[in-house]
Amino acid sequence: MSMKNLNPLRTLLQGVAGQQTTLPYQAVIKALQLPTPAMRTLTQGLEILAWEDAVNQRPLVSAVVVQKGKPYPRPGFFGTAYALSLYDGPDEGAEAEMWHQDQLEKVWSYYSTPA
Numbered sequence: 001m002s003m004k005n006l007n008p009l010r011t012l013l014q015g016v017a018g019q020q021t022t023l024p025y026q027a028v029i030k031a032l033q034l035p036t037p038a039m040r041t042l043t044q045g046l047e048i049l050a051w052e053d054a055v056n057q058r059p060l061v062s063a064v065v066v067q068k069g070k071p072y073p074r075p076g077f078f079g080t081a082y083a084l085s086l087y088d089g090p091d092e093g094a095e096a097e098m099w100h101q102d103q104l105e106k107v108w109s110y111y112s113t114p115a
Contacts, residue, residue: 008032009045013061017111022104024068047080054084059106072100 012031016023023031029038046062053060060081066073075091077100082088089095 006045006048009042010049010061013049013064014111016064017061017107018113020108020112022064022066022071025065025074026068028065043074043076046077050077050080050084054086059110060086060103061107061111063100063103063107072097 009028009032012028013023025039025042028034029042032042034041042065046065050060050062053062060077062077062080063073065077078087078089078091078096081099081103082091087099089099
């Protein structure tokens with residue numbers, strides 16, 4: 001995956017969202033076989049997807065990527081949401097978790113296929 005072609009990342013995340021689940025950062029890195037510096041490449045890609053989603057008035061599909069062992073993303077996710085004027089709160093704690101959960105539910109609903 002390159003910054004010029006984020007289709008593999010978007011496709012993976014939309015599939016995860018359609019299953020109404022989340023995926024840890026490391027699992028995304030492994031699934032896409034990102035080269036070093038993998039975390040930087042991934043976070044930059046997630047930020048670009050967030051901007052694309054905001055411009056197109058879609059929920060942030062990047063919300064499905066979470067920290068290992070935690071139900072929410074890294075602080076950069078919230079920083080990007082703040083920069084997009086979508087969120088105006090802290091990047092950790094109860095308020096951040098509640099906003100993320102709300103965003104996740106919107107993403108899951110948006111990408112779920114009716115049964």
